[in-house]
Amino acid sequence: MVKFGNHLIEGNGKSDHLGTGRRKASVARVRVRPGSGQISINARELDDYFKTTQLRNTVLAPIILTGKEGALDVLIQVEGGGTTGQADACKLGIARAIKRFDPEAEAALREHQLLTRDAREVERKKYGLRKARKGTQFSKR
Numbered sequence: 001m002v003k004f005g006n007h008l009i010e011g012n013g014k015s016d017h018l019g020t021g022r023r024k025a026s027v028a029r030v031r032v033r034p035g036s037g038q039i040s041i042n043a044r045e046l047d048d049y050f051k052t053t054q055l056r057n058t059v060l061a062p063i064i065l066t067g068k069e070g071a072l073d074v075l076i077q078v079e080g081g082g083t084t085g086q087a088d089a090c091k092l093g094i095a096r097a098i099k100r101f102d103p104e105a106e107a108a109l110r111e112h113q114l115l116t117r118d119a120r121e122v123e124r125k126k127y128g129l130r131k132a133r134k135g136t137q138f139s140k141r
Contacts, residue, residue, distance in 0.1 A: 017100040021093030023118055026081030030093030032101050035073030041090065042078060055087040062095040062114050066105040072098075092117060 021028040039059070041049040050056050063069055074094060078086045095114040099106045109115050123132040130136065 017097045019093040019095070019097030019100065021089040021091065021096065021117075023088035023092065024081045024085035024121060026078060026085035026089040028076055028078040028086065028089035028093040030090065030097045031075040032094065032097035033073050033075075034071065037070040037072065039074045039076070041076045050083065050087060052083075055083055058087040059090045059094070061091055061112075062098055062109060065108055065112055065114065066098055066102065068098065068102075072101070088118060 015033050017032045019030040019032070021030065039046040041059075046056060046059065050059060063072065063074070074097075076090050076093065078090055080086075081089070091114065095109050099109060099115065106115070125132050128135070
């Protein structure tokens with residue numbers, strides 16, 4: 001048994017390959033191991049955690065691209081941000097873990113920009129303005 005986040009998982013962790021993904025305020029710690037194709041996010045199934053098909057496809061993109069659908073078990077611990085940020089963080093973490101698991105898959109992952117971190121963050125609000133850039137309406141009189 002190996003402790004992963006707040007959960008105990010089966011195995012000794014020797015054949016596990018790790019990857020970290022970040023997007024907006026989300027951080028995903030990913031553990032990939034040879035297995036039967038199960039995906040667990042915060043000790044829940046993929047379909048339970050991400051309700052929409054679009055978010056599920058985002059998470060599965062690196063696995064489908066490399067053709068490892070039934071060959072890998074993926075354990076993900078994700079926190080922070082919203083659903084879109086978490087899905088993109090999981091995608092990057094899975095891609096990085098697969099790169100460690102199978103170095104030959106790096107070229108395909110890089111070609112589809114799955115190993116590139118999306119660095120866009122929310123711009124901070126400035127004083128005197130309503131939002132980051134929106135000010136009050138100008139009145140001539």
